[in-house]
Amino acid sequence: MLDDLVREGVGMTSRRTRERLLERLRERGIKNEVVLKVMASTPRHLFVDEALAHRAYEDTALPIGFKQTLSQPYTVARMTEILLEQCARRDSVFEIGTGSGYQTAVLAQLFKRVYTVERIAPLQQKASARLASLNFTNIHYRHADGHDGWSNSGCFDAIIGTAAAADLPAQLPSQLALKGVLIMPVGDDTQNLTLIRRDGEAFASSVVESANFVPLLKGTIS
Numbered sequence: 001m002l003d004d005l006v007r008e009g010v011g012m013t014s015r016r017t018r019e020r021l022l023e024r025l026r027e028r029g030i031k032n033e034v035v036l037k038v039m040a041s042t043p044r045h046l047f048v049d050e051a052l053a054h055r056a057y058e059d060t061a062l063p064i065g066f067k068q069t070l071s072q073p074y075t076v077a078r079m080t081e082i083l084l085e086q087c088a089r090r091d092s093v094f095e096i097g098t099g100s101g102y103q104t105a106v107l108a109q110l111f112k113r114v115y116t117v118e119r120i121a122p123l124q125q126k127a128s129a130r131l132a133s134l135n136f137t138n139i140h141y142r143h144a145d146g147h148d149g150w151s152n153s154g155c156f157d158a159i160i161g162t163a164a165a166a167d168l169p170a171q172l173p174s175q176l177a178l179k180g181v182l183i184m185p186v187g188d189d190t191q192n193l194t195l196i197r198r199d200g201e202a203f204a205s206s207v208v209e210s211a212n213f214v215p216l217l218k219g220t221i222s
């Protein structure tokens with residue numbers, strides 16, 4: 001299904017262009033073939049305005065309005081690769097910062113259920129319409145501030161934050177399943193991609209690499 005949509009966009013996003021992106025991801029150290037395959041078949045050009053579609057397969061972040069960006073493909077691939085390699089199960093993933101919905105689409109092909117929250121209503125509406133038109137049926141959307149997690153009773157195999165929190169929101173680690181994994185950028189001027197692994201009641205934190213994300217903001221915009 002996604003392959004057909006990629007073919008439809010072939011005029012502006014040739015197979016060669018997409019292959020170059022995969023080469024670039026491999027050069028930068030992405031090794032997980034499952035992640036690479038999903039990235040190759042997800043039509044990134046459908047997640048940006050038409051005027052930017054010709055740049056959709058460059059390894060660069062792109063504007064999506066409201067001073068927000070669709071993350072760089074390398075970053076999406078790296079965070080997804082880490083989640084896949086570290087999490088014990090792939091039943092549910094919680095994403096903070098739906099944005100364009102591109103990372104959501106990647107996750108929806110790898111996890112049974114995706115729960116995604118976005119604080120800017122027009123972005124959330126556009127992303128959910130886009131993902132519905134791509135026939136995704138395993139994604140649950142919420143227009144809310146992700147600081148508190150999905151609800152007070154969430155229990156996810158994986159949590160991914162696509163905006164940088166000055167400090168890790170306190171509610172999030174407790175919403176992980178007992179062997180769950182969280183990845184998110186933390187810091188303001190200097191950000192670190194931070195990994196939290198839960199093992200029962202113990203939480204281990206480590207830094208993966210430096211990062212450069214838009215900030216995780218408080219409140220919602222309707």
Ligand code: SAH
Binds near residue numbers: 098
């Ligand atoms: N994953 C997105 C990246 C979007 S940029 C994509 O692939 O397009 C980060 C997003 O996080 C923005 O859309 C921003 O509005 C959203 N965001 C920032 N703070 C948030 C918060 N507290 N709760 C929910 N979403 C938030």
